[in-house]
Amino acid sequence: MINFNSKLLQKEQVQLTSENRGFKYGDGIFETIKVVHNKVIFWEDHYFRLMASMRMLRMEIPMEFTLEFLEQEIMKTVRSLELTGMFRVRLNVFRKDGGLYTPETNGIDYLIEATGYQYETKESYEIDVFKDFYNYSGLLSTIKTNNRMLNTLASIYADENDLDNCVLVNERKGVVEVANGNIFIVKNGVVKTPALTEGCIKGIVRGKVIEILTKNKDFTVEETAISPFEIQKADEVFITNAIMGIQVVTKYKKKSFDTQIGSKLLANLRVLQIAGI
Known part of the structure; x- marks a missing residue:
């Protein structure tokens, strides 16, 4: 109905x-x-x-x-x-x-x-950058409008290249998000995610993950500009959206990632969801 x-x-x-x-x-x-x-x-x-x-x-x-x-x-x-x-x-x-x-x-x-609907997180998850078109930075890009052409083209590109997802970049060639969610990278205890000024959606689970990490003294959270090169240098990468929660990324180009922190955050997120219930 x-x-x-x-x-x-x-x-x-x-x-x-x-x-x-x-x-x-x-x-x-x-x-x-x-x-x-x-x-x-x-x-x-x-x-x-x-x-x-x-x-x-x-x-x-x-x-x-x-x-x-x-x-x-x-x-x-x-x-x-x-x-x-x-x-x-x-x-x-x-x-x-x-x-x-x-x-x-x-x-x-x-x-x-x-x-x-039933979503199961994947043990193997590979991403790469979609370079054909830009996700322009600015406040309008932070809203989930009906215009999802860039996300559609990036998803087609991922499917054609046996990828699970694609990273979208803005006109400054900075990382914005992935085709269906926000992205986080972890390096030496610092967790970075693109700032809203980079043009990313103000994701609900993005906010919850930032909230969880801010309360954890083991991590420093930064909402900032991120280059695609930093993804390749990261220890861990994970993506978030309202349906899947957190999906850890295992491969980007030739780099393989650990998944320990992303997996723990997923468990913490599920506790929040249960508390909400």
Whole structure:
């Protein structure tokens, strides 16, 4: 079932017109959310990021768009599947039909879809840099808009080259993120991740990992510029997103990595998720 503006519909009943602004202009944003055992994981973080993104894009936020209301709508959608376990939920918000580049209204529609999902972290995970196009730095790049063409092309490149993922770089050739998440590198107790000013998504799990590391005296956390060369010199590399949590990277070009720290962080993250439940 699909939740379209609070109405549960079969997929074939959902009608988006040719004037849909998410389709025509990429004029929409989305959150990818994990639901486990009828609980929305890190929901407050997702909600406040969504609200901040809507304000930045000058979308009107409906009065009913409270934390509680949207959580209820997500769970209504999940329960309509009549399944148990883990779910991947996409909450998409887009400006209402009408207008060219200038919209006729800043009012919004929303769509929620849920699918049963089970992600198992991979023991072997290889990445490389995608160099064909840049992920331009700036605040707009930190928002999860519907325009994911760069991520799509990088994912195709990874598939064509037997890679599990690709590193995206900005116009300064600095590391931004990977095709489907944020990236961290570890070297001599220093954990680095690209700063938001490099153009990376303000990832929910990225924030949780920084929070965990900041409380650990064994590590120093830096949000900074990172060159692709630093990845090759790292002791460990791992990537994060809301669904998989943490995926350790085992190979980049000819370099193989340890996975001890990333694996421990994944265990700590799971404790946070359980606490949230």
